[in-house]
Amino acid sequence: MPPLTITLIQPDLRWEDKAANLARFGAQIDAISEKTHLVILPEMFSTGFSMRPEALAEPMSGPTVAWMSQTAARKKVILTGSLIIEEKGRYYNRLIWMLPNGQYGIYDKRHRFAYAGEHEHYTAGHKRLIASVNGWKVNLLVCYDLRFPVWSRQQLQEPLEPSTTGLASLPPGATPGTLEPEYDLLVYVANWPERRNHAWKTLLQARAIENQAYVVGVNRVGKDGNNIYHSGDSMVVDPLGEVLYHAPKEESIFTCTLQPEKLEEVRTRFPFWQDADQFTIEP
Numbered sequence: 001m002p003p004l005t006i007t008l009i010q011p012d013l014r015w016e017d018k019a020a021n022l023a024r025f026g027a028q029i030d031a032i033s034e035k036t037h038l039v040i041l042p043e044m045f046s047t048g049f050s051m052r053p054e055a056l057a058e059p060m061s062g063p064t065v066a067w068m069s070q071t072a073a074r075k076k077v078i079l080t081g082s083l084i085i086e087e088k089g090r091y092y093n094r095l096i097w098m099l100p101n102g103q104y105g106i107y108d109k110r111h112r113f114a115y116a117g118e119h120e121h122y123t124a125g126h127k128r129l130i131a132s133v134n135g136w137k138v139n140l141l142v143c144y145d146l147r148f149p150v151w152s153r154q155q156l157q158e159p160l161e162p163s164t165t166g167l168a169s170l171p172p173g174a175t176p177g178t179l180e181p182e183y184d185l186l187v188y189v190a191n192w193p194e195r196r197n198h199a200w201k202t203l204l205q206a207r208a209i210e211n212q213a214y215v216v217g218v219n220r221v222g223k224d225g226n227n228i229y230h231s232g233d234s235m236v237v238d239p240l241g242e243v244l245y246h247a248p249k250e251e252s253i254f255t256c257t258l259q260p261e262k263l264e265e266v267r268t269r270f271p272f273w274q275d276a277d278q279f280t281i282e283p
């Protein structure tokens with residue numbers, strides 16, 4: 001598995017202004033000079049964390065998904081982040097994993113933030129998305145999912161060829177000696193308020209430690225349309241829970257390379273993952 005280079009964009013989003021946000025992101029992505037495999041945007045990157053899907057939602061054939069496809073193709077990167085999608089009369093906080101060739105995977109946020117009324121406006125998802133890039137398997141989740149460790153928990157599986165989408169599961173008849181961790185990188189895209197940033201930073205490290213994987217959290221900064229302040233605190237955490245990058249308070253664009261040797265060293269030296277419980281999650 002070769003190294004994986006990723007770029008985190010931590011913005012001050014323009015509230016419910018799709019055109020301004022997409023124009024700004026387009027310029028920022030085009031200006032990335034380093035060679036990168038994956039560009040990560042925050043939750044609801046085109047609007048901010050809005051509870052007005054009736055006014056803001058788009059179909060998958062809409063302009064924001066088209067913008068993602070065009071941007072990924074132009075820059076020759078994978079582009080990911082979540083936005084407000086309407087499908088069959090329902091609204092979703094949907095993360096999209098957009099490939100340069102226009103193919104994509106989707107993940108609908110499982111845990112809706114009832115404290116802000118998200119459960120009253122959006123439909124919950126029921127399937128995880130584990131995608132692949134440059135030989136790495138990537139588990140993609142959204143904001144409030146961070147508080148629910150079972151949903152992100154590594155499961156053991158037989159070695160598989162990397163796939164673009166889908167849930168990995170333990171094959172019938174598999175034996176412990178044939179198994180490996182389900183993913184290598186866990187990504188959270190978020191609009192996480194500053195008033196609870198201690199939980200954000202602590203839980204990102206906890207998810208890395210318990211799953212023996214790299215963890216990336218990409219958040220926004222600034223005040224949203226509800227006058228809620230976000231301090232950013234986007235982070236890259238290694239499989240031992242050590243913080244490799246932390247971006248508080250200011251807008252930032254950061255590119256880093258994740259090393260597979262570190263991942264292999266941690267999993268070989270401390271093979272805690274082999275003792276994990278097997279379990280299933282009901283829809």
